[in-house]
Amino acid sequence: MEEKLKEIIDVIRINKLSYLEILQLLQEKFNFVPMDYLNKICEMLEIPKSKIYGILTFYSQFSTNERGKYLIRICDGTACHVKGATKLIEMLKRNYHLEDGKTTQDKKFTLQVVACLGGCFLAPVCMINSHYHGSLDENKLKNILESLK
Amino acid sequence: MDILLVLKKGYFYIRAEYPIAVEHIQKALEVCYNLGLCGRNILGTNFNFDIELKKGAGAFVCGEETALIASIEGKRGMPKPRPPFPAEKGLYGSPTCVNNVETFVNIPIIINEGAENFAKLGTEKSGGTKIFSLAGKTKNTGLVEVPLGIPLAKIVYDIGGGALNGRKIKGVQTGGPSGGCIPVEFFNTPVDYETFAELGSIMGSGGMIVIDDTVCIVELARYFTEFVQKESCGKCVPCRIGTKRMLEILEKITKAKAEVEDLTTLEMLGNYIKETSLCGLGQTAPNPVLTTIKYFRDEYIAHIVDKICPAAVCKELIEYYIEPTKCVGCTVCLKNCPVEAIEGKTKQTHKINILKCIKCGICFTLCKYKAITVKQATIYATENKN
Numbered sequence: 380m381e382e383k384l385k386e387i388i389d390v391i392r393i394n395k396l397s398y399l400e401i402l403q404l405l406q407e408k409f410n411f412v413p414m415d416y417l418n419k420i421c422e423m424l425e426i427p428k429s430k431i432y433g434i435l436t437f438y439s440q441f442s443t444n445e446r447g448k449y450l451i452r453i454c455d456g457t458a459c460h461v462k463g464a465t466k467l468i469e470m471l472k473r474n475y476h477l478e479d480g481k482t483t484q485d486k487k488f489t490l491q492v493v494a495c496l497g498g499c500f501l502a503p504v505c506m507i508n509s510h511y512h513g514s515l516d517e518n519k520l521k522n523i524l525e526s527l528k
Numbered sequence: 529m530d531i532l533l534v535l536k537k538g539y540f541y542i543r544a545e546y547p548i549a550v551e552h553i554q555k556a557l558e559v560c561y562n563l564g565l566c567g568r569n570i571l572g573t574n575f576n577f578d579i580e581l582k583k584g585a586g587a588f589v590c591g592e593e594t595a596l597i598a599s600i601e602g603k604r605g606m607p608k609p610r611p612p613f614p615a616e617k618g619l620y621g622s623p624t625c626v627n628n629v630e631t632f633v634n635i636p637i638i639i640n641e642g643a644e645n646f647a648k649l650g651t652e653k654s655g656g657t658k659i660f661s662l663a664g665k666t667k668n669t670g671l672v673e674v675p676l677g678i679p680l681a682k683i684v685y686d687i688g689g690g691a692l693n694g695r696k697i698k699g700v701q702t703g704g705p706s707g708g709c710i711p712v713e714f715f716n717t718p719v720d721y722e723t724f725a726e727l728g729s730i731m732g733s734g735g736m737i738v739i740d741d742t743v744c745i746v747e748l749a750r751y752f753t754e755f756v757q758k759e760s761c762g763k764c765v766p767c768r769i770g771t772k773r774m775l776e777i778l779e780k781i782t783k784a785k786a787e788v789e790d791l792t793t794l795e796m797l798g799n800y801i802k803e804t805s806l807c808g809l810g811q812t813a814p815n816p817v818l819t820t821i822k823y824f825r826d827e828y829i830a831h832i833v834d835k836i837c838p839a840a841v842c843k844e845l846i847e848y849y850i851e852p853t854k855c856v857g858c859t860v861c862l863k864n865c866p867v868e869a870i871e872g873k874t875k876q877t878h879k880i881n882i883l884k885c886i887k888c889g890i891c892f893t894l895c896k897y898k899a900i901t902v903k904q905a906t907i908y909a910t911e912n913k914n
Binding site for chain 1: 748
């Protein structure tokens with residue numbers, strides 16, 4: 380941890396990152412914001428924890444829980460909503476016991492319900508890690524998830 | 529060269545949830561820097577202009593200009609009262625011009641082609657073209673660019689190709705969750721800023737979601753209100769508490785627990801929130817509810833008085849039922865029911881146990897013989913008979 384922390388602190392100092400960018404850096408590096416790192420960064424750079432916590436909880440991009448191997452982002456924007464995104468979310472709840480922001484026990488899948496993924500013309504859409512999947516229905520999504528190892 | 533504005537730095541603010549857009553702009557910026565179209569001494573002049581890309585972190589309110597500025601500064605994306613306007617005191621205290629990328633893209637066209645040529649397209653007050661994201665229940669979906677002023681019907685029927693699966697189109701939700709729902713009766717009106725405002729909607733994000741008779745208007749209004757309520761930054765009371773109260777009433781309606789007076793309260797709350805909220809989010813948040821009450825009042829009444837969801841979407845108001853004459857006893861529904869609510873033997877008529885049914889609709893989608901139908905929930909049906 381020491382070495383990694385030093386590396387992160389250097390990046391923050393050199394690029395003069397804002398509080399928001401510090402959080403984005405951690406989120407991108409670890410796929411979540413690890414509180415132990417964040418606390419150390421706050422101490423070393425003399426950042427008020429309250430300030431950074433306020434930003435952390437304001438934006439939906441950040442998660443303080445460790446994420447699964449696959450992050451399933453289900454779009455529930457208007458176009459996806461009218462084309463049955465709710466059914467996809469219900470299927471994930473039923474078959475994988477997933478809830479928004481939760482990870483399966485085997486740490487394989489994490490579900491995040493998001494407002495719009497910009498793929499309205501392929502609605503309903505989801506993103507699994509960095510891949511888009513469109514024109515989904517419950518079975519199609521189930522098959523995609525089952526093909527993931 | 530005439531200089532109108534001396535700008536030093538520009539930012540692209542793009543949602544992190546749009547990774548493709550981020551990637552494209554990153555590439556474009558690289559190309560521009562390599563060609564000397566950005567940065568120092570642009571094209572050998574003394575003009576310097578740097579452009580930086582900032583990714584949003586997932587907050588709808590950051591589309592509001594002062595919240596967007598706060599977010600670029602690395603703070604919580606909370607709006608500020610205006611004045612001072614960003615044009616006087618914006619990013620890091622400097623005069624700032626905040627506009628949509630699409631708006632800026634029109635400027636080179638105006639300069640190169642001339643203002644008169646630009647204004648040839650569009651209406652008198654809304655000149656030029658506009659890009660819409662056509663989605664929802666039409667055959668063709670995607671981004672469409674049209675001259676402003678064309679009738680809505682042309683976009684929905686000519687470009688969109690009309691309804692899916694022979695359904696009936698009810699209206700179009702324009703401008704995202706801050707916009708309103710325009711019903712079919714107004715499809716001949718021209719698409720421009722002024723007309724949309726008159727109808728109680730906005731052009732906003734440029735979203736056009738086509739809605740057909742399988743979409744419940746009340747549920748849709750509930751969905752939008754839930755969204756704006758979640759995304760409210762919480763700074764001003766009308767938006768923070770008002771949208772929550774509106775949501776509670778809408779939930780009551782979709783659960784058949786509302787009374788007709790609740791509609792009046794909804795309208796009153798909506799108008800107060802519109803008038804008194806601090807920023808655009810709150811000022812437009814009631815639009816979906818207010819426009820749907822105005823244009824689709826009968827659907828609200830059906831939920832409240834008749835306890836019927838005409839689109840058969842609101843779970844509390846419907847029941848699934850197997851038509852004995854159509855069921856062949858194939859057991860597909862029985863095997864796929866997640867709660868074992870379907871009883872029956874092979875080649876014998878199946879039956880749904882209403883007490884166990886969670887109304888997930890899987891059987892309804894799977895039945896090849898269309899034997900499963902949606903009907904009004906029994907408890908309300910008996911209530912109405914009495």
